[in-house]
Amino acid sequence: MFLVSLVEPSFGLIFWMTLSFGIAFFLLAKYAWKPILSALHEREQSIEDAIGEARKAREEVAAMKAGNEDLLREARAEREMMLKEARDIRDKEIADAKGRAKSEADAMLARAREEIRNEKNAAITEMKNQVGELSIEVAERILREKLGDKAAQQALLDKVMKESDLHLS
Amino acid sequence: MLRAVFLSFTLLLAGWSVAQHELHADTLSTANDAEVSTVEAIEFNAGQLIMGHIVDEHGWHIAGDLTLPLPIILYDTERGFSVFSSARFEHGHAAYDGYMLHDGKIVAVDASGSIDEAASANIWDISLTKNVVSLFLAVTLMLIVFFSVAKSYKQRAGKAPKGLQSLMEPIILFVRDDVAKGAIGEKKYARFMPYLLTTFFVILFANLLGLIPFFPGGANITGNIAVTFALALITFVIVTVNGNRHYWRHILAMPGVPAWVLIILTPVEIMGMFLKPFVLMIRLFANITAGHIIVMSFFSLIFVFGATSPVAGYGVSVVSLLFTIFMFFLELLVAFIQAYVFTFLAALYIGGAVEESHEHKESIV
Numbered sequence: 001m002f003l004v005s006l007v008e009p010s011f012g013l014i015f016w017m018t019l020s021f022g023i024a025f026f027l028l029a030k031y032a033w034k035p036i037l038s039a040l041h042e043r044e045q046s047i048e049d050a051i052g053e054a055r056k057a058r059e060e061v062a063a064m065k066a067g068n069e070d071l072l073r074e075a076r077a078e079r080e081m082m083l084k085e086a087r088d089i090r091d092k093e094i095a096d097a098k099g100r101a102k103s104e105a106d107a108m109l110a111r112a113r114e115e116i117r118n119e120k121n122a123a124i125t126e127m128k129n130q131v132g133e134l135s136i137e138v139a140e141r142i143l144r145e146k147l148g149d150k151a152a153q154q155a156l157l158d159k160v161m162k163e164s165d166l167h168l169s
Numbered sequence: 170m171l172r173a174v175f176l177s178f179t180l181l182l183a184g185w186s187v188a189q190h191e192l193h194a195d196t197l198s199t200a201n202d203a204e205v206s207t208v209e210a211i212e213f214n215a216g217q218l219i220m221g222h223i224v225d226e227h228g229w230h231i232a233g234d235l236t237l238p239l240p241i242i243l244y245d246t247e248r249g250f251s252v253f254s255s256a257r258f259e260h261g262h263a264a265y266d267g268y269m270l271h272d273g274k275i276v277a278v279d280a281s282g283s284i285d286e287a288a289s290a291n292i293w294d295i296s297l298t299k300n301v302v303s304l305f306l307a308v309t310l311m312l313i314v315f316f317s318v319a320k321s322y323k324q325r326a327g328k329a330p331k332g333l334q335s336l337m338e339p340i341i342l343f344v345r346d347d348v349a350k351g352a353i354g355e356k357k358y359a360r361f362m363p364y365l366l367t368t369f370f371v372i373l374f375a376n377l378l379g380l381i382p383f384f385p386g387g388a389n390i391t392g393n394i395a396v397t398f399a400l401a402l403i404t405f406v407i408v409t410v411n412g413n414r415h416y417w418r419h420i421l422a423m424p425g426v427p428a429w430v431l432i433i434l435t436p437v438e439i440m441g442m443f444l445k446p447f448v449l450m451i452r453l454f455a456n457i458t459a460g461h462i463i464v465m466s467f468f469s470l471i472f473v474f475g476a477t478s479p480v481a482g483y484g485v486s487v488v489s490l491l492f493t494i495f496m497f498f499l500e501l502l503v504a505f506i507q508a509y510v511f512t513f514l515a516a517l518y519i520g521g522a523v524e525e526s527h528e529h530k531e532s533i534v
Contacts, residue, residue: 006224006394006458012242012295013225013395014402017304021371021403024308029363032315036341037362039322046327 134164213476215469222465223389223458224273225300228255231384236260239302243268243275244293255296268292300396303388307374315370344369344512352516357523361516364407368400369512376457376504380497391507392457394450401450404515405443412522445518449511456507460500467492 138160142153221230229237238256245251248267257265267288269278275296277288297305314333321334330338349358349365375390390396418424420438422431470489475482 006220009393009395009398010225010298011293011395012298013300013393014399015295016297016301017396017399018403020304020308021367021399024311024371025363025367027312028315028367032312032319033363033366035319036315036322037345037359039326040338040342040345043327 130164134160213469213472215466215473218469219462219465222387223392223461225298225389225393225395226273227258227270227275227296227298228260229299229302229384229388237384239297239299241268241275241296242294244295245277245288246291246293247288248291299388300390300393303378303386303390304375304396306385307371307378307390310378311370311374340369341366348509348513348516352513353520353523361407361411361519364403365512365516368404368515369508372400372453372511373504373508376508377501379457379461380500380504389458389461391453392461394454397450397454400453400511401446404449404518405446407515408445408518408522409442411519413524415524416522445514449514453507453511456503460496460503464493464496464500467496 138157141156141160227241228239231237236256238254241251241253241255241257243251251266251268253265255270257263258268258270261270263269264278264282267277267279268275269282269284270276271284275292275294277285277292279285279288314337318334318337321331325331325334329335344366345358345362348369349362353361372391375396378386379388379390379392381387420442421435423434423438426434467489471482471486474485
């Protein structure tokens with residue numbers, strides 16, 4: 001008789017079980033499961049968001065770092081280039097100056113040479129003229145002295161030669 | 170397997186006590202009837218003790234002669250409602266208001282005190298029995314626990330769980346992630362979460378309450394077939410109501426199966442519809458009842474041996490106690506496992522009912 005009652009569901013218990021399950025279900029669904037599950041969901045969402053944001057921030061920092069490095073590299077390259085340019089300019093200027101100085105010196109030299117030549121020519125011409133005049137004068141004196149003393153003529157010649165020396169200087 | 174061995178052992182034990190009882194009856198055959206009945210009263214009957222614990226009762230036996238009377242609520246189709254205390258029956262010895270307790274059931278009696286079968290059929294017994302009161306206790310406990318947990322979720326929004334909340338959170342997450350999402354699927358699980366959580370925790374709380382060996386606990390709630398019947402019935406209704414086109418098509422006319430096979434297959438599938446909740450009902454009932462029987466059997470061993478000689482009783486008590494403690498821990502584990510198994514299978518059945526058609530080919534093969 002007990003074994004039968006063991007497997008025979010009693011109406012009262014089914015009734016109360018269904019009723020209390022139903023009441024528990026509605027109360028818990030409304031006041032417990034809903035807030036609990038939504039709170040869990042929200043928390044998971046916020047954690048997920050936080051992780052995502054952290055990852056994004058990390059990536060941004062990495063990108064910034066890479067950008068900085070690029071910038072640095074660029075700056076370095078630019079500096080190098082500027083230095084090189086400056087060096088080039090300096091070298092060129094020096095070369096130019098040297099060239100200019102040399103050509104000027106050359107020109108001056110050429111001018112000096114020209115002048116010297118001109119002076120020399122003028123001197124030669126003058127000397128030619130003087131020599132001519134002198135020669136004529138000498139010839140004149142000789143011719144005049146020839147009439148006098150031979151020794152006197154010689155002394156005269158020496159004297160004239162001495163004077164012509166003075167003239168030349 | 171283990172359970173089956175223990176169960177048969179228990180039945181053996183019950184049988185042995187009956188045999189002993191018969192032996193006594195034989196030896197006392199010369200004595201008069203009155204004497205026999207006194208011997209019977211003293212005789213320790215393990216089977217009766219265990220069964221008395223397993224089944225539901227009107228009135229809650231606490232200890233010794235102390236019994237908490239519980240309200241009897243009857244609806245008689247002819248006489249209407251009647252409400253009175255179970256103490257009026259005086260443990261089945263007295264009739265009250267034309268009703269009497271007979272073998273744990275309330276029956277109608279006539280003036281002479283004999284059972285009126287026809288009138289008994291009119292009685293709808295919705296008394297607050299031991300199991301009903303225990304059930305209320307479990308549900309109340311559950312409401313208190315989860316209302317407070319819900320409150321801490323509101324107060325500590327976005328923060329880490331704390332206290333009771335952190336005890337319940339992993340279980341809730343387990344039911345959500347491993348049971349609901351696994352069996353029903355990511356898309357549709359949310360709608361069934363309240364049902365699955367309620368079922369899981371009702372079973373768990375009732376199981377745990379049943380493990381407490383003294384007064385407010387100890388009732389074999391989930392080991393009562395009416396309780397598991399109600400739970401299975403609710404599951405059946407949910408599965409059937411939520412069954413989609415594909416679910417019904419698979420039951421009534423499995424696609425891709427020749428017509429002559431359907432003659433056999435369709436009745437089998439329809440049977441399967443009812444068999445699923447039936448299995449749920451039997452599994453929970455049998456597991457919890459078996460656990461209670463085993464614990465009680467080990468305990469009874471002390472008194473069975475004690476009846477033969479006190480020394481044997483004390484000797485056995487040590488072993489019995491160890492076994493009882495072992496079983497108690499096993500039952501603690503079973504309390505969780507059975508709550509999980511019931512919920513998981515219910516989720517699987519729901520999952521099968523709401524599943525979309527993408528697995529047609531697979532099911533035909």
